Amino acid sequence: MDMRPIARPRPVAGPVTTGAKGGGIPRYLTHHYWWAYVHPNAVRVFERQWLVNLILWGCYRQLRDAALAAIGETAPGRSLQVACVYGDLTPELAHRVDASDGSLDVVDVLPVQLENLGHKLPVDAPVRLLNSNATDLPAPDASYDRALLFFLLHEQPADVRRRTLEEVMRVVRPGGSIVIVDFSRPGLLHPLRWLWLPILGVLEPFARDLWRDGLEAWMPESARRSMRSTSYFGGLYQRLVITR
Numbered sequence: 048m049d050m051r052p053i054a055r056p057r058p059v060a061g062p063v064t065t066g067a068k069g070g071g072i073p074r075y076l077t078h079h080y081w082w083a084y085v086h087p088n089a090v091r092v093f094e095r096q097w098l099v100n101l102i103l104w105g106c107y108r109q110l111r112d113a114a115l116a117a118i119g120e121t122a123p124g125r126s127l128q129v130a131c132v133y134g135d136l137t138p139e140l141a142h143r144v145d146a147s148d149g150s151l152d153v154v155d156v157l158p159v160q161l162e163n164l165g166h167k168l169p170v171d172a173p174v175r176l177l178n179s180n181a182t183d184l185p186a187p188d189a190s191y192d193r194a195l196l197f198f199l200l201h202e203q204p205a206d207v208r209r210r211t212l213e214e215v216m217r218v219v220r221p222g223g224s225i226v227i228v229d230f231s232r233p234g235l236l237h238p239l240r241w242l243w244l245p246i247l248g249v250l251e252p253f254a255r256d257l258w259r260d261g262l263e264a265w266m267p268e269s270a271r272r273s274m275r276s277t278s279y280f281g282g283l284y285q286r287l288v289i290t291r
C-alpha cells in the first residue's frame with residue numbers, strides 16, 4: 048500500500064489519511080478520463096464552476112442544491128462523499144456538517160483531486176480526505192449516517208459501479224441515507240437525447256448503459272425497495288435517495 052502523504056500547500060482541513068486502498072489508479076480513469084481528472088492541467092482547466100455549469104447545461108446549482116436538500120439542513124454524525132467534484136458542492140456540504148458538529152470523509156482514488164479539494168476547504172473544516180478506491184472503502188460496516196455520490200456512477204465501468212454501490216450500502220448504517228445525483232435517460236422528445244447524448248457517449252463511454260438501463264438496474268435489491276427518484280431538466284438528470 049502506498050503510504051505517501053498527500054502534499055498540500057497549506058494546512059490541512061482535518062487529518063489526511065493516505066494510501067490508495069484498492070490497487071492504485073484504475074485504468075478507466077487514466078485511459079478515458081485523463082483529460083478531465085488525472086492530468087494536473089485537468090484540474091486547472093475544470094475547477095471553474097461556470098465551466099462545470101456549462102457542461103451540465105446550466106443545471107449545476109440546481110443539482111448541487113438538490114443533493115444538499117436531500118442531505119438536509121443539518122448533517123450531524125458521520126457523512127461520506129464518494130469522489131471529489133469540481134465546484135462548491137463539497138465546501139457547502141462541509142459547512143452544513145460543521146454547523147451540525149458532524150464530520151465528513153471524502154474518498155477519491157486520485158491524490159490530485161483530493162489536493163485540489165483541500166484548497167477549497169477552510170483549514171479547520173471537519174473533513175478527512177481519504178485516498179482510496181470506491182470499490183474498497185476504508186471504513187467499517189455501518190459506520191456512516193449518510194453518503195453522497197455526485198456524478199460518479201456514470202463514469203464507472205459496470206463492475207466498478209456495482210461494487211461501489213455495494214460498498215456504499217455496506218458502510219452506511221441501517222436507517223441512514225444514500226443520495227445519488229447523476230444522468231438519467233430523457234424522454235423521446237427531449238432534444239438533448241438526440242444531440243447531446245451521442246457526443247457524451249463518446250466522451251463518457253460507460254454512461255451509455257446507464258442511459259439504457261437506468262440507475263435502478265445497478266442497485267442492490269435492498270436499495271431498490273426504498274428508492275425515491277426525482278427528475279431534473281426534462282429527465283436528463285436524476286436524484287435518487289435511498290434509505291439504507
Ligand SMILES: C[S@@+](CC[C@H](N)C(=O)[O-])C[C@H]1O[C@@H](n2cnc3c(N)ncnc32)[C@H](O)[C@@H]1O
Nearest residue numbers: 084130131132133155156157160180181198199
Ligand atoms: C465524481 S466524478 C465526476 C464529477 C463531476 N464531473 C464534477 O466534477 O462535477 C469525478 C471524480 O471521481 C473520482 N473517481 C472515479 N472513479 C473512482 C473510484 N473508483 N474510486 C474513487 N474515486 C473515483 C475521480 O478521481 C474524480 O475525482
